[in-house]
Amino acid sequence: MKIGIIGAGFTGLSAAYDLVKNGHEVSVFEKDSKPGGLAIGYKEPGWEWTLEKHYHHWFTNDRNILNLAKEINYKVLINRPKTSVYVDGNLYQLDSPRSVILFPRLSVFDRFRMAGVIGILRYFPFWKLLEGIKTEEFLSKTMGEKAYEKIWEPQLKNKFGDFTKDIALSWFWARIKKRTPSLVYPQGGFLAFAQTLVAKIEKAGGKLYFNTEVKEIICDKEMAEIKFQESLKTKTKNEKFDKVIVTLPSFFFIKIAPSLPEDYKRELLTLKGLGAINLVLRLKEKFLKDGTYWLSVCDKKSPIMAIVEHTNFIDNKHYNNEHIVYLGNYLPSDHPYMKITADELLKIYDPYLRKINRNYKSSIINFKLFQVPFAQPIIPVNYSKIVPPFQTPLPNVYLANIQQVYPWDRGTNYAVELGQKVARLIDE
Ligand SMILES: Cc1cc2nc3c(=O)[nH]c(=O)nc-3n(C[C@H](O)[C@H](O)[C@H](O)COP(=O)(O)OP(=O)(O)OC[C@H]3O[C@@H](n4cnc5c(N)ncnc54)[C@H](O)[C@@H]3O)c2cc1C
Structure with a gap:
């Protein structure tokens, strides 16, 4: 079969790899x-390794992507970095049962x-029983108001903003369930790993077109046609496929699919x-002198959600001995910070950053x-009822896509699993 895939993220690459094989x-x-x-990387002059534009790591139980790395003979590094929280103006390591029991900002009870x-959540296997419950209500009731206010509410609010009240407990369960103390990183960075996968796909006969935007999908009963543009200056071209994966x-x-029925679009x-x-x-x-890799900022007034010091996880010798720090936030796509410049944003973050490192x-x-x-x-609650199937009208x-990996939260591991599943469906 002739198959067109739109997108060379890890879903597209994993589907392409299996189908071409x-x-x-x-x-x-x-x-x-x-x-x-989303896991794309870049390189600054003098760096030996590429770095992701957005912080990335794997957990040691990210089976699908780790098996793929093994299959293509790609080396990965395993490390146990420190995870901490910033509470009441101080940093506290909080990444093991022992550190929770010793956490001084809460009563022993x-x-x-x-x-x-x-x-309990970590060992609870039945996520479906949790998807009708709201995370916010569950955490404040079971962990108590103090723990909720100090640790969880600021993290949820900083991450989800106005959506905080809607988040289902199955999402929180997945985050707890999959977390491992040791983390994994592909040697050379995620871009280098993706490029190796591209080379394997090409070697097996697959074709990859970069700088090529798909403008439209046109369908009849027999074929699906893709209209694409190779660069802004060129005219669009069309190509027909037996199957197309978006x-x-x-x-x-x-x-890009204007002929989709209105009900489905809604x-x-x-x-x-x-x-x-x-x-x-x-x-x-x-920046984080105590060696913390991941710092969750538990302060609802903070303009930054998480401070991630990559080089407290991966040796900075790969980045010309520089120290690399991500200042991360999740925001609606129409938020003013989506259009702001780096200088303007650093001015906003600066007073807060000074509190942590003067x-x-x-x-x-x-x-x-x-x-x-x-x-x-x-x-939101009962998400399983609204997850779209692979087959479209x-x-x-x-x-x-990323919205179908439920009950797991998004991640390159689940992108690989999704690509494998859709490839299997088409193959069958
Ligand atoms: C801040 C942040 C932190 C994250 N942290 C982690 C982490 O620690 N570990 C982890 O495993 N995952 C992490 N993720 C999630 C992970 O990056 C994603 O789940 C995964 O990369 C999704 O892959 P995908 O292929 O499904 O989608 P995408 O990566 O979004 O791929 C879609 C591709 O389609 C291309 N495209 C879009 N429109 C068109 C068009 N019209 N024509 C042609 N191409 C098009 C895009 O350029 C893109 O390359 C993180 C993501 C973010 C943003």
């Missing part, structure tokens, strides 16, 4: 100049209560999501801002 004629269309999608609830978020699928539009921004600082010295500014080498309009699906057109 099974003898299909595969073409992948990607509007960016490189593969990797509340610490045990919090540890107990996390422990890996874009649903909102973008609607834009259903897809009920699926909400947030964009993401990351201001990446290159520093001469460490002298960081003198150590700045450079900084860059990355913004994406869709990065985090919103998982358009004959021979399949949808496989």
